[in-house]
Amino acid sequence: MAYSDKLMDHYENPRNVGSFEKGDDSVGTGMVGAPACGDVMKLQIKVNADGVIEDAKFKTYGCGSAIASSSLVTEWVKGKSLDEAMAIKNTAIAEELALPPVKIHCSILAEDAIKAAVSDYKQKHGK
Amino acid sequence: MSQLKLPIYLDYSATTPVDPRVAAKMIPYLTEQFGNPASRSHSFGWTAEEAVENARAEVAKLLNADPKEIVWTSGATESDNLAIKGAAQFYKSRGKHIITVKTEHKAVLDTCRELERQGFEVTYLGVQENGLIDIEEFKAAIRPDTILVSVMYVNNEIGVIQDIPQIGEICREKGIIFHVDATQAPGKVKMDMNVLKVDLMSLSAHKAYGPKGIGALYVRRKPRVRLEAQMHGGGHERGFRSGTLPTHQIVGMGEAFRLAREEMDSESERIRMLRDRLWNGIKDMEEVYINGDIDQRVPHNLNVSFNFVEGESLIMAIKDLAVSSGSACTSASLEPSYVLRALGRNDEMAHSSIRFTLGRFTTEEEIDFAIALLKDKIGKLRELSPLWEMFKEGVDLNSVQWAAH
Numbered sequence: 001m002a003y004s005d006k007l008m009d010h011y012e013n014p015r016n017v018g019s020f021e022k023g024d025d026s027v028g029t030g031m032v033g034a035p036a037c038g039d040v041m042k043l044q045i046k047v048n049a050d051g052v053i054e055d056a057k058f059k060t061y062g063c064g065s066a067i068a069s070s071s072l073v074t075e076w077v078k079g080k081s082l083d084e085a086m087a088i089k090n091t092a093i094a095e096e097l098a099l100p101p102v103k104i105h106c107s108i109l110a111e112d113a114i115k116a117a118v119s120d121y122k123q124k125h126g127k
Numbered sequence: 128m129s130q131l132k133l134p135i136y137l138d139y140s141a142t143t144p145v146d147p148r149v150a151a152k153m154i155p156y157l158t159e160q161f162g163n164p165a166s167r168s169h170s171f172g173w174t175a176e177e178a179v180e181n182a183r184a185e186v187a188k189l190l191n192a193d194p195k196e197i198v199w200t201s202g203a204t205e206s207d208n209l210a211i212k213g214a215a216q217f218y219k220s221r222g223k224h225i226i227t228v229k230t231e232h233k234a235v236l237d238t239c240r241e242l243e244r245q246g247f248e249v250t251y252l253g254v255q256e257n258g259l260i261d262i263e264e265f266k267a268a269i270r271p272d273t274i275l276v277s278v279m280y281v282n283n284e285i286g287v288i289q290d291i292p293q294i295g296e297i298c299r300e301k302g303i304i305f306h307v308d309a310t311q312a313p314g315k316v317k318m319d320m321n322v323l324k325v326d327l328m329s330l331s332a333h334k335a336y337g338p339k340g341i342g343a344l345y346v347r348r349k350p351r352v353r354l355e356a357q358m359h360g361g362g363h364e365r366g367f368r369s370g371t372l373p374t375h376q377i378v379g380m381g382e383a384f385r386l387a388r389e390e391m392d393s394e395s396e397r398i399r400m401l402r403d404r405l406w407n408g409i410k411d412m413e414e415v416y417i418n419g420d421i422d423q424r425v426p427h428n429l430n431v432s433f434n435f436v437e438g439e440s441l442i443m444a445i446k447d448l449a450v451s452s453g454s455a456c457t458s459a460s461l462e463p464s465y466v467l468r469a470l471g472r473n474d475e476m477a478h479s480s481i482r483f484t485l486g487r488f489t490t491e492e493e494i495d496f497a498i499a500l501l502k503d504k505i506g507k508l509r510e511l512s513p514l515w516e517m518f519k520e521g522v523d524l525n526s527v528q529w530a531a532h
């Protein structure tokens with residue numbers, strides 16, 4: 001399969017790999033997917049006092065497209081408010097990385113990961 | 128390392144390069160000795176026929192068989208079709224039951240499926256965790272109306288060697304025709320048709336440093352095995368398989384099998400050392416598992432699952448190695464290898480498997496490069512893997528409620 005240069009760049013040099021302390025109050029953690037389906041994404045956001053995502057980290061078990069999609073969204077969510085982050089659509093991810101049709105589910109998973117992380121953060125703060 | 132040519136070919140069970148000595152022998156039969164071996168009226172035909180018969184004798188010699196027992200085909204797929212359909216159709220008045228194994232090549236499995244559509248009944252035996260069939264289970268599957276058993280010699284994915292001598296004894300005792308797909312065996316396993324109670328055996332040239340598009344079917348004469356021909360025409364190959372013989376291809380297969388016979392012992396020893404070197408180089412990474420029995424196995428094959436690494440990203444990461452994966456990931460739905468599933472490996476382990484198959488031109492330098500690459504890339508992918516992180520934290524992944532998607 002031929003992948004775009006952007007995708008290959010994110011796959012070969014993934015951004016923001018790692019983990020934050022799950023119990024940290026300023027951290028929201030989203031884990032989506034299942035090993036049996038071939039991909040699991042863990043996305044974490046660190047939110048500052050103004051409600052802005054100041055940092056993000058990920059780990060992904062999955063194909064090159066899944067790794068690239070999650071790497072990309074860690075870059076995109078930084079500096080955004082929670083609502084802005086929630087507005088990121090899978091179609092934008094798919095377009096940015098020129099995902100082939102059989103890999104669209106990777107971008108959907110990345111969108112789900114953002115939603116799960118934001119929702120985890122909100123839950124921690126009783127919202 | 129400067130001499131290394133990338134990617135490194137470690138997929139010798141998919142196909143092999145033609146040995147230069149084989150190619151050299153083939154070429155004159157394309158340009159100069161181009162006659163039709165069936166032409167009886169001039170020297171072009173006689174020369175070609177002699178070359179064909181010399182090659183037939185070489186193929187027979189590797190098996191310790193009679194040259195008259197060798198029928199040329201286009202490859203093992205055709206041999207499997209001719210053997211299984213040909214025997215089933217010829218002996219159908221005796222019964223309609225066939226036994227084969229779930230880990231056979233598609234050339235056998237799909238042929239059996241076709242026979243099911245024609246009214247035959249097929250039992251697909253499972254295998255044990257080590258990839259070998261359970262002989263007692265096999266015996267129990269035999270019915271009074273069983274006419275044909277088809278079991279492969281060497282598995283193409285995991286390299287395990289089935290107990291063909293014993294299965295042969297059982298079939299002979301019961302008067303059941305026994306077909307063996309031995310595509311992956313020449314040059315790797317010693318075969319003696321005077322000892323083995325095998326009636327039909329499929330062979331291919333391109334897995335043994337011969338050209339693609341040529342193969343053979345061994346058809347036993349004592350006791351005689353009959354077949355319904357699948358290809359009709361000029362009555363070549365004593366009516367078993369019509370079609371003008373491709374002299375150059377046949378010459379190539381003959382030379383390839385001659386070299387296999389002469390070099391098998393020293394070559395297997397060398398390849399075993401390289402295979403062991405590869406395994407010793409990677410086995411200390413945690414969570415690495417060999418698929419298939421380690422002893423009942425050809426020395427050329429190492430099939431390994433790297434736990435907590437996803438199959439497609441693994442293939443992308445090691446693109447400097449030309450290997451096969453247990454995952455057909457170009458399709459929309461990830462299809463794990465049916466062979467690994469038959470061993471009881473779960474989908475994740477099947478997807479994260481790599482088949483390394485070594486061969487005549489594999490070097491120590493290539494193996495060392497492969498080891499270093501695997502350690503580096505798998506280390507990186509595990510750094511990226513949330514499953515690896517959870518495993519390291521002691522989380523039981525089976526107890527996790529995964530959000531389905």
Ligand SMILES: Cc1ncc(COP(=O)(O)O)c(C=O)c1O
Nearest residue numbers: 202203204232234283308310331
């Ligand atoms: C076990 C086995 N049987 C049959 C075949 C088909 O052989 P051929 O390519 O000669 O048709 C192969 C090759 O892929 C094989 O490995």
